Amino acid sequence: MDIEQRPTVPLYLRISQSDLKEGETISDALDRQEKDCRRLADGLGWRVGETFKDLGISATKGKDRPEFLRLLATKPARAITWHMDRFIRMSAELEVVISTNENMDVRSVFSGQFDLATPAGRMAARQVVAVNQYEGEHKAERQRARNQQLAEQGYPFWRRAPLGHTSKGEKTEHAKSVAWAAKALLDGETLANIARAFDENGVPNPQGAPKWTSVAISVILRSPRIAGILAFKGERMPLSRIEPIISEETFAELQGILSGNDAKAAGGGKARNLLTGLALCGECNDGKTTVRAGKGKYADGRHAKYQCGVHGHNSHRNTRRPDENGVTEGIDEYVVDRTLAVIERGEHVIFSAGLTQPERAELVAERKRLRDALGEWESAGASIGPSEYLRVTQPLRAALSDVEEKLQTPAMRDLLEGLTFGGTGWTGLMAKAALWERWDVLPLARKRAILAAIWESITLLPSHGNRWHMPAVEDVVELVERTQ
Numbered sequence: 001m002d003i004e005q006r007p008t009v010p011l012y013l014r015i016s017q018s019d020l021k022e023g024e025t026i027s028d029a030l031d032r033q034e035k036d037c038r039r040l041a042d043g044l045g046w047r048v049g050e051t052f053k054d055l056g057i058s059a060t061k062g063k064d065r066p067e068f069l070r071l072l073a074t075k076p077a078r079a080i081t082w083h084m085d086r087f088i089r090m091s092a093e094l095e096v097v098i099s100t101n102e103n104m105d106v107r108s109v110f111s112g113q114f115d116l117a118t119p120a121g122r123m124a125a126r127q128v129v130a131v132n133q134y135e136g137e138h139k140a141e142r143q144r145a146r147n148q149q150l151a152e153q154g155y156p157f158w159r160r161a162p163l164g165h166t167s168k169g170e171k172t173e174h175a176k177s178v179a180w181a182a183k184a185l186l187d188g189e190t191l192a193n194i195a196r197a198f199d200e201n202g203v204p205n206p207q208g209a210p211k212w213t214s215v216a217i218s219v220i221l222r223s224p225r226i227a228g229i230l231a232f233k234g235e236r237m238p239l240s241r242i243e244p245i246i247s248e249e250t251f252a253e254l255q256g257i258l259s260g261n262d263a264k265a266a267g268g269g270k271a272r273n274l275l276t277g278l279a280l281c282g283e284c285n286d287g288k289t290t291v292r293a294g295k296g297k298y299a300d301g302r303h304a305k306y307q308c309g310v311h312g313h314n315s316h317r318n319t320r321r322p323d324e325n326g327v328t329e330g331i332d333e334y335v336v337d338r339t340l341a342v343i344e345r346g347e348h349v350i351f352s353a354g355l356t357q358p359e360r361a362e363l364v365a366e367r368k369r370l371r372d373a374l375g376e377w378e379s380a381g382a383s384i385g386p387s388e389y390l391r392v393t394q395p396l397r398a399a400l401s402d403v404e405e406k407l408q409t410p411a412m413r414d415l416l417e418g419l420t421f422g423g424t425g426w427t428g429l430m431a432k433a434a435l436w437e438r439w440d441v442l443p444l445a446r447k448r449a450i451l452a453a454i455w456e457s458i459t460l461l462p463s464h465g466n467r468w469h470m471p472a473v474e475d476v477v478e479l480v481e482r483t484q
Helices: 026-044 066-073 091-100 119-152 175-186 191-200 214-222 248-259 263-267 331-345 357-383 386-407 412-416 425-440 444-454
Strands: 008-015 047-055 078-081 105-108 113-115 291-293 305-308 455-460 477-481
Touching: 008 026, 008 066, 026 047, 026 078, 047 066, 066 091, 091 119, 113 119, 175 191, 175 214, 175 248, 191 214, 214 248, 248 357, 331 425, 331 444, 331 455, 331 477, 357 386, 444 455
Parallel strands: 008 047, 008 078, 078 105
Antiparallel strands: 105 113, 291 305, 455 477
């Protein structure tokens, strides 16, 4: 038969994270499925048409499968899949397929055929899917029981080893990458830039994704396991055999940054300029639209102007004509000058933000005491009644939760390390003179984090100037200092 006359058949491929073998990527698994399906189509004398792929989606958790629904919408006469449980795993889904296209002929590489065109075929399909659903639910119950048993013994219950750990919780060579990412975020680096650094240095993604993303980095840095903490169903287990990559104190600081007021600076995108994404557009004046750098640069490498990041209006040149003393001050210089003046003053809320080392040490000791007490009651749980167990442990858990929350206060003062100074007279003057030099050598990400910590808002106001008359920089930049 001529190839153009052969019946056309779509392929449906699905991979969930739990299907991947150790070291296998989603791309590898899909290639394996597709080759087998194409081989079956060729043996049946069918020509392969469109291929529908659902990636990383389980068929047993009630999640929509976009490509599966798109396949059904085409109402094909036939379809090929790798295994029937890749195509349908739940009885409710089978009924949707039957009501949509009851004449579909579904073939699989490893589990036979569903001929939905006949009553006998539909009955057989319902029986097979019912058995598959039962097996899936029973397997899930066994897995939950196994996970709980592992957690109670202090072992992790990961389906695949995460970055920096083996499946048993031992540290790997990539633990250094996780530790570096934590330090970079604390130093003011963005999640997006950390993701780019992972890509550039070839850090492997355990999920098989081709590129790292800000979300993936955030998930790693929010995971208690990097601090050696084992959690089960949202509760910390008293025993953990996971080797810590960072300290619990560092982990608490990370959570403060990821969820605190400076999350915008920490998790932003590709920031290459001081105020991009931080300064607000005063012409939009909606409290959320920020500015970006416009095209063009000066000879010293500075970008030529800022403008509204959404509409492109409210354009400001990043320099000003020399004043009567011949001094030229741009927008960046003005904001930095005011910021360093706040740091010199030493009275900003940033200087009292976070915890002192004695306060943190006291909380850490209290946390250990509460955990030890809970661990003792966990061990005695089988020998006392449930009501007595709850009566004793609930206040302990509430107190532990309060301590954990306090330890998540970000240590914002660490941002100013190397910038603060003391002394009077000549010593003080020399320190002030060196402040700009110290600022200049800071990474851009840390500079932006300091601005986000010190200023409640930075707004570029409409200037209404022209090439002959340019308002003074203080008339177009509005700075509001944080008070809490």
